Amino acid sequence: MNLAKRVQDLPPYLFAAISKKIAQKKAEGVDVISFAIGDPDLPTPPHILDSLVQAARDPANQGYPDSDGLPEYRKAVADWYKRRFGVAFDPDKEVLPLIGSKEGLGHIPLCFIDPGDVALVPDPGYPVYPVSVQLAGGTVHALPLTQEQDFLPDFDAVPADVANKAKLLFLNYPSNPTSAIADVAFFERAVAFAKQHDIVVVHDMAYSEIAYDEYVPPSFMEATGARDVGIEVHSLSKSYNMTGWRIGMAVGNADLIDALARVKSNLDSGIPNAIQRMAITALEGPQESIQENNAVYQRRRDTLVDAVRSAGLEVIPPKASLYLWCRLPDGMGSIDFAAKLLDDTGVVVTPGVGYGKHGEGYVRLSLTVPDDRLQEGIRRLKAWRAT
Ligand SMILES: *Cc1c(COP(=O)(O)O)cnc(C)c1O
Secondary structure: OOOOHHHHOOOOOHHHHHHHHHHHHHHOOOOOEEOOOOOOOOOOOHHHHHHHHHHHOOHHHOOOOOOOOOHHHHHHHHHHHHHHHOOOOOOOOOEEEEOOHHHHHHHHHHHHOOOOOEEEEEEOOOOHHHHHHHHOOOEEEEEEOOHHHOOOOOHHHOOHHHHHHEEEEEEEOOOOOOOOOOOHHHHHHHHHHHHHHOOEEEEEOOOOOOEOOOOOOOOHHHOOOHHHHEEEEEEOOOOOOOHHHOOEEEEEOHHHHHHHHHHHHHHOOOOOHHHHHHHHHHHHOOOHHHHHHHHHHHHHHHHHHHHHHHOOOEEOOOOEOOEEEEEOOOOOOHHHHHHHHHHHHOEEOEEHHHHOHHHOOEEEEEOOOOHHHHHHHHHHHHOOOOO
């Protein structure tokens, strides 16, 4: 059997490898506590589920959905952006429903990258960015994110020939895995850089609603000129505990949205209408669940920060997102560290190097662990030392 080179060249998906390792330990009888995966454990709010059930019984929702979604969902997205960020979009030209943001991110390079073209990708970053560039035949140029620079890319450090060849730039704030945040002034520097080199900017805003200590994350689209150069991808997965329901959106520049709609309409048949109805309820209904969830995550953050510090790691308590990005004692490799921690304690963390070479020296812990398991994980971490 012949596998295409693009498939042969694919790295295994980070979380697939971790899930396998967890299954193996469980089979050995180990009581595993996983801090590895960012998938909200808190429930989808009941009023949102009710609207799904109701929509599922409506025969109007049985057939193929339109690949550009229901007009009512596009309008709900535009209205939400207006309320939340004060930014207005034309729901028919500047909004595109996605089957979760991972789907949109995966297809975006097909729109802007020809074989041999360069894309600028944050490192460490969500593995979908480099892999989707690779699948489109492009070349990845890593933008190192370092603690010294608050995990923001230094555009001045991109060599001029690379910047001139680059077609696409991915950004993600609040960030996975670093939890770093960016302000509108940073986004405006990104817009200026993109205009100077004619680069499309794609901002992934998956964690904009998950924030602590009264911090309110901005949208890339609040930056002056953002609509000239970019699009933003967001989803309901993290905000409303809806990862399994698969729905998100892209907003921004009409020509870029149109390109993505052209690719998608040739590949997929959209999001089930009942799920879009459910998403309309999520965006337009009561929003209290977001604050309630964030209060739970914030409490978990504070107890877990304490535990990882006592285990010998350094961590900056995050202002947003679902992760602790923990610095290992000098010289320790993240894969070896994670393996030793699992063998010694049954606690699973994600090795930072899985997010790119500049993630080496760190591990990521997720806050999406139910409270009783979290407490047990904390107990084990406190009884253990990295060195
Ligand atoms: C969780 C996550 C998403 C959301 O993915 P969906 O496909 O919308 O569920 C997107 N980007 C990043 C960086 C994430 O961590």
